[in-house]
Amino acid sequence: MHIENDLWILDDGGAHRIQDSDIDGLIQGGLLKIASIAVSNSAGVAIPSTVIVMVANKNNIAKAVEILGIPLLVRVDYRQLPAKKVLGGIPIETIESLYEVVTYLTDSGYYPLLQQNISRFENQYSVGMAMQRGSRECLVEAVGSGFDASDLRLGSAHPHEYFEIDVDREAIGNSHVIEPGEYSSERLRRIEKTEKLIQYVEYANQQQKMTDTIDMFSMERRQEVDIELHPPERYQSIPLSYKKALVRIAQKLLYIAVPRLPMSESYIASLSFNRQARWRLWDIYGGWYNR
Numbered sequence: 706m707h708i709e710n711d712l713w714i715l716d717d718g719g720a721h722r723i724q725d726s727d728i729d730g731l732i733q734g735g736l737l738k739i740a741s742i743a744v745s746n747s748a749g750v751a752i753p754s755t756v757i758v759m760v761a762n763k764n765n766i767a768k769a770v771e772i773l774g775i776p777l778l779v780r781v782d783y784r785q786l787p788a789k790k791v792l793g794g795i796p797i798e799t800i801e802s803l804y805e806v807v808t809y810l811t812d813s814g815y816y817p818l819l820q821q822n823i824s825r826f827e828n829q830y831s832v833g834m835a836m837q838r839g840s841r842e843c844l845v846e847a848v849g850s851g852f853d854a855s856d857l858r859l860g861s862a863h864p865h866e867y868f869e870i871d872v873d874r875e876a877i878g879n880s881h882v883i884e885p886g887e888y889s890s891e892r893l894r895r896i897e898k899t900e901k902l903i904q905y906v907e908y909a910n911q912q913q914k915m916t917d918t919i920d921m922f923s924m925e926r927r928q929e930v931d932i933e934l935h936p937p938e939r940y941q942s943i944p945l946s947y948k949k950a951l952v953r954i955a956q957k958l959l960y961i962a963v964p965r966l967p968m969s970e971s972y973i974a975s976l977s978f979n980r981q982a983r984w985r986l987w988d989i990y991g992g993w994y995n996r
Contacts, residue, residue: 711754712743713772715765720756720772732967735784736816741966741989745974748961750954751985756819757782761811766804769819775799779806779915780818787814789917794855795909796822805913823985825853826899826934828977830943832951833857834870836959836972843870843955847943851936852895854975854987861898862891865940868948872956877948883940892936899934943978950984951976958989966991 712723723731723739725747731740739757746752756769769777780793791810797803803819810817831854835844846864848856856862865888868880883891904922909915954976963972969991976984 710746710752711772712739712746712752713756713769714759715756715768716759719765720768723757728965732965736782737967737993738780738782738988738990739816739818741962742986744962744965745958745986745989748957750957750962751983753778753820753823753985753987758807758811758817758819761804761808761817763804766800766807770800770803773819773821775803776822777803778820778822779803779810779909780820781810781815782818783815785814791815791915791917792855792905792919793818793915794825794853795906795915796824798910802910802913806909806915809914823977823979825855825902825977826851827980828853829980830947830978831857832976832978834951834955834958834974834976836955836963836974837970838963838968838972841871841873841959843872843959844868845870845948845951849936849940851892851899851934854977856895856898858973858975858990862895863887865891866942870952870955872952872959875949875952875956877945877952882942885939888940889938892938896935903934947978947984954984954986962989967993969993 714721714723723743728740728743742752742755754773756772758765776796776798779795779797781791797806807817829850830847831852832845832847845868846857847866848862849865852862865883869878901919901922905919958974972989972991974989975987978984
């Protein structure tokens with residue numbers, strides 16, 4: 706089983722490891738999410754092991770499970786943004802359901818990304834790192850435990866903390882931390898979202914498909930509330946050692962990864978810090994990403 710930093714393509718020829726020489730082809734083919742993961746991996750940034758499914762058949766799904774195990778986190782890449790993009794990041798728990806979900810997604814025009822199951826509810830911190838070509842400064846926005854990177858990307862949460870990184874000077878400055886009252890409001894909104902996400906996981910596994918919204922779910926439909934999955938009552942600022950690790954990651958992304966991606970006015974790298982005490986990158990997106 707390949708836990709991290711391993712990338713595969715599953716096509717009609719079976720399973721193939723993604724090599725550095727394959728990245729330009731992925732970019733030219735418009736598969737920019739997996740391409741951004743691959744360039745970051747080549748730059749030495751930790752990523753979750755990932756399989757992209759180009760052809761959905763039972764042999765390929767069995768191979769994905771052989772490579773990564775089960776359950777698997779399901780995300781999506783695409784060449785053209787669908788009118789209503791499904792919400793990814795959902796763990797699928799059996800190989801039978803995984804095959805049906807992947808088939809549903811490929812039939813809908815997606816290229817499923819299957820990743821090791823890193824629960825969004827177990828992140829200690831998640832950040833969006835904003836970068837520009839030619840600039841050596843990054844703006845980092847962060848949310849804390851009980852939140853995840855999608856809260857920043859989809860605008861469903863205000864940053865709990867932000868700070869700037871000067872990658873040349875390896876300096877951290879202009880930090881700001883959310884006020885306790887504002888965080889309390891953010892926490893209540895996230896609790897509602899968490900309960901809906903839990904229902905979405907159940908829906909995806911039972912109905913064997915994914916949806917573009919969690920608004921169809923409500924807290925009232927759940928009989929048991931998972932208190933341990935809720936955010937803590939107070940936000941704890943990111944420790945300095947964790948921030949310094951982000952400085953080193955920013956250097957790798959700005960110097961090595963971003964120059965290999967298509968031109969964009971800006972780029973945002975999504976990362977999470979997990980219980981294994983390290984940052985992992987989910988992807989980098991630019992102007993081509995609409996949501």
